[in-house]
Amino acid sequence: MNNIKEINLIPYVDKIGKRFNEYKNSLDKEITKLEQLIYKFNPNLEYKEQRKVIENIFKMQNKINSLKLQLEEIKQEIQLAEKTEEEIEKENKQRQITFNGMTAREWALHSRNVWNDVSSPRKDYHKEHGAVFPLKLAERLIKMYSREGDLIFDPFSGIGTTIKAALEMNRNGIGIELNPKFYELTKQILLDPKETPIIDLCTFTEENNGFIIQKNNVDDLLSLGTTSPNNNYIKLFNDDCRNLTNYLEADSVQALITSPPYADFIRKSIEDREKVHKNSLIKFNNNSTVKPYSNSDLDLGNLPYDEFLEALFPIMEDTYKVIKPGGYAIWVVKDYKDKENFSSYLDFHTDIANIGKKVGFLYHDLIIWDQNEQRSLVLLGYPSKFHTNQNCSFLVVLRKPTIDEMKQIRKDKERN
Ligand SMILES: C[S@@+](CC[C@H](N)C(=O)[O-])C[C@H]1O[C@@H](n2cnc3c(N)ncnc32)[C@H](O)[C@@H]1O
Missing domain, CATH: 1.10.287 (Helix Hairpins)
Incomplete structure (x- = not known):
């Protein structure tokens, strides 16, 4: 000491x-x-x-x-x-050799594949959207899969959780959000110093269908011990993410972190809640605030599951183009039980991984986000069929192969 x-x-x-x-x-x-x-x-x-x-x-x-x-x-x-100074020096050396700037200890601490400690305080503006993920989740993923100065991308930006975390963690960030209401709400959150204290050190510019927030070139005291690119920026565009290649250069993104609409599951689960949960023997006390995002035809949250997967394919192809070789794409999704059909379990996370593999990604990892502590249980299928509650999300981690891996994959294909 x-x-x-x-x-x-x-x-x-x-x-x-x-x-x-x-x-x-x-x-x-x-x-x-x-x-x-x-x-x-x-x-x-x-x-x-x-x-x-x-x-x-x-x-x-x-x-x-x-x-x-x-x-x-x-x-x-x-x-x-x-x-101590020696410890700091040793850690800084470790930070320089890892792709994400983590020390060996931090790397090990982050390597659990079931997370039950991720939740954030719910604020009123979260209710206006209804399906945001916690800031802590975005922060942890950014820390694991990128280093300072890297570009983070969220094609389904919602109220901007991912780009907010990117700004605060010295990364650049680009988000796309279809709904003008959520675009405006993101702006409001980012420009409020109580919500985003770092905004006092930034410049805001808005033009056409987007805005940019750029950190002024000041010494960032909080990033002592690391090399801080301290004029990083974030951008948000109010558009359909099918136009993503208009906003991002090829091979530029280190990590895509997103939670897409889950097809029309929100509409279905609202109907379910009214029918099934209300009749449940256990008191109806689900405090979920989810609601459909919009009525727009471009909103992927209005498509039936099969059409949704079809629409996702070209988007995934484009994300492959803009991600750097060796970069990551993390899709936060939930599986679904379709109570109207007999083959009722929809394996959404596997379907996402399969589309990813078809367009060239490697299926790199799967993390389970346990949300039991944040949800109440409802009685499903009682008394004839036993069903579990869907109280976890899946983080499907895809990785674009490095140039060497691409060469190897090509060789293997030619051989077969
Ligand atoms: C699950 S929410 C994302 C929430 C976000 N992770 C957050 O924390 O705020 C999905 C978002 O995708 C948006 N969306 C739906 N279709 C879209 C499209 N075609 N292009 C861009 N955004 C779209 C919806 O408006 C919604 O805000």
Whole structure:
């Protein structure tokens, strides 16, 4: 601890303070609620009332447990701050040799293939969209599959979660979003310093159907110890992503990170919820806020599954063109149970992987994002057929072969 360079602590003190305040506020809120509930409990209450109080206390207790994660993150920041100069030097050497700038330890820590620790606080603007993924998910994927200065691309940008994370992590980002409402909402979020503090260090320009946010050329204190390209930019275009080659150069993207519309599953699941879940013996308490994105014919969320897969094929071909050799494409999707058909399980993640393989990608990895803690269970198929709830998403990781791999693949094909 003695030979820690004091200057290294400066960016951390502020960051740790902010994070601790967030943790303290959340904890204060939950503890106040818990105390109120505990005082409500009284042996003279009716049985039903007693039971309700206990159930609520149980829920509060779970919420408090989930705050442990925030504390864990603060602990990690402290460990980071307390590194000695030798440790920092050793890590910097490791960062230079890895394609994503990770140390060996970070690499190992990120290599779990089932994630159950990814959720972000839900804000009101999330409800306006209904199907956004957490900022933490985008941040983790960006960290794993790119390094500072690389280009990140999201063809189905929604409210801009991926490009926001790219801006904040010293990457360049390009997003495309069809719906003007979500394009405007993205702009609003990015231009609000409370939501995007880094905006104070950026310049905003808008023309035709898009905008660009470029970081001014300032020293970014938070990226100490790394080589920071500190005037990175993000762009968002309000367009159909079938036009993506108008906005991106060939072989330019290091990582595509996206969650496409899931065909017309949203429309179907809303119908399902009304029919199936309402009659469920277990109380209907699904707090999902999903709703169809739009009525536009260009919206892939309005297509039946088969037509959707057909439409996705040329998009996937174009993404292959713009991704760098050796670059990645991560598709966040969910499988679906079609309750009207007998062959009811739609293996969406496998279909995505197969389209990817057909256009030339390698099926590189599969990560399971466990969302059980964030969803309530409904009773499905009871009492005749046992069905599980769909409480996980799949992160299908595709990789464009490197030039050497392409040569080898070509040779193998010629031989066969
Ligand atoms: C699952 S959401 C993406 C949410 C995003 N990951 C986020 O966190 O905000 C899919 C998005 O694709 C958009 N979309 C649908 N069809 C499109 C198309 N043809 N081109 C571009 N975007 C499209 C929808 O409007 C919707 O916002």
